[in-house]
Amino acid sequence: MTTAEQVSHLLFKHLQGTLSVEEQQQLEHWLQQSPRNRQLFNSVNDEAQLRQQLLVYQEAQQQEQPVWDKIQQLRNRPSAGTVRQVRFPRKWMWAAALCVLLAGTGVYVWNNTPGQAPDNTATVAVHDVQPGKTGAVLTLADGRQVVLDSLQNGVVAVENGARVTLKNGGLAYNGSADNTTAAPLYNTLSTPRGRQFQLVLPDGTHVWLNAASSLQYPTQFTGKERKVVVTGEAYFEVAASSTLPFTVVTGNAAVQVLGTSFNINAYNNEGLLAATLVAGSIKVSAGESTVLLKPGQQAQVNHAAAKQEVKVVRDADVAQVVAWKEGVFNFEDVTLEEAMRQLERWYDIEVTYEKKIPDIRFGGKLSRDMSLKGLLKSLEEADVHFRIEEGRRLIVLP
Structure with missing residues (x-):
């Protein structure tokens, strides 16, 4: 029989990637013994779920303080100051915390009664709020609106010869070459607060929309450029084209590219518009000011400034900027x-x-x-x- 302390040891070594062949076999044997064991294993691999289970355990137990004192020792807490910081545990730290709980108490995070499935209802408090999810509203050229949150995969509209298809939480446009001379029709994809979405434009450009954002775009790109309008925040992977520049307009600023990846944060309540280049090259313009960015740089425009100009941050934290997308x-x-x-x-x-x-x-x-x-x-x-x-x-x- 595998003890809680042995399971703790195996789970921790699993997250470190240091299991021996024999230990891997022991872990597999333990996983096959019970569906509850598999669920616990999955929670160890899911940082959010593990964190939630630990919080529930903390709230449910009144005598656990010595255990949580041990968990606190795993954290590198900065000293207090005028400006205080908190550093959140990395995934392996949470695994270590779980190991302390298992080894120190001899019980699972949930009530491990034989034949009883874990009760997950306690993880949601009366006044708790669940996180955002995939969802958006598509406004068609004639003003009709399509709520995409609960629709099944398939064609949701046909606009000027372009089929608008929903597939696996994303939207794609497949245009018809027969309609390239027709006047463009414009659609708008909007994400309310608590929603995010992604779509593929008619030229193959991939766009991710953060919460409380919108993207206006033609159902087919015609003429000598590709132009879209953004509010809020969006991440672009622009399909390369040497003949059709891609332009993103937001507020009083414009971003021009040929083919590249970048993020735009243009929320009005953030004070600054920020365009951050991940790969390729972009030109950012505001007022009479224009800058050309290299990967890793960020262009900033002050929304409220009387004179619109672009400032450049040459060593931007790109990983932080695009974290929402991940x-x-x-x-x-x-x-x-x-x-x-x-x-x-x-x-x-x-x-x-x-x-x-x-x-x-x-x-x-x-x-x-x-x-x-x-x-x-x-x-x-x-x-x-x-x-x-x-x-x-x-x-x-x-």
Whole structure:
């Protein structure tokens, strides 16, 4: 019989990638013994689920403080200062935390009664808020709107000869060469707060839309350029063309490319428009100012400035910029207020402050798949506290 301590050891070595052939066989044997064992194994490989299970365990047990003291010792917590930071545990740290729980208590994260499936209902509190998901609204050229959240795969519309097809949570346009001389029709794809979506434009360009964003585009590209209009945030992988430049217009700025990958953050409440180049080359223009970016650089335009000009950050944190596309909150050196704006969009909540806004900066990453309650539990490591109220309202406490 495999003990909890032995399972802990195997799971931790699995995440480190250091299992021997014999240990791998032992792990496989344990996985085949019970569906609950497989579910626990899957939770170890899923950081968000593991974090949630640990939080539930913490709340359910009143005598666990010595165990959690051990978990705290696994963390590298910075000293307090005027600007405080919290660093979230990496995946292996959470695995170590689980190992401490298993070895120190001799029980599973859930109630491991023979024949009883784990009860996951406790993971959602009355005032908890679930994370955003895939979904959008497509506005056709004639004004009709199609809600894409729950539609099945297939053709959802035909616009000027172009078939609009929904497949596996994404939208694609397949145009007809017979209609290239027709006047262009425009569609708009919009993501409300708490939704994100992706689509493939008629030229093969791939676009990801973050929450509270929109993209206006023709159902077919005609003429001498390809032009789209963006609000909010979007990531582009532009299909290369030496004869048809691709232009993204947002507010008073424009981004021109031939074929490249880049991110645009143009939320009005962020203060700055930021275009970050991942690969290739882009030209960013605002007012009479124009800059040419190299990979790893970011162009910034102040929304409120009387004179529109482009400033360049030559060593941008590209991984942080595109983290949303990978399903991650990257809060490295992010202020509390900036983090709360991201949560407002993704969880579709309203954030208010009971007193003044705390002077706090975060550090580290968290999964966007976590419930709001689970995510806030991690943020509270920075000595800031929250209260979730009915009506999707989050109060930041002093």
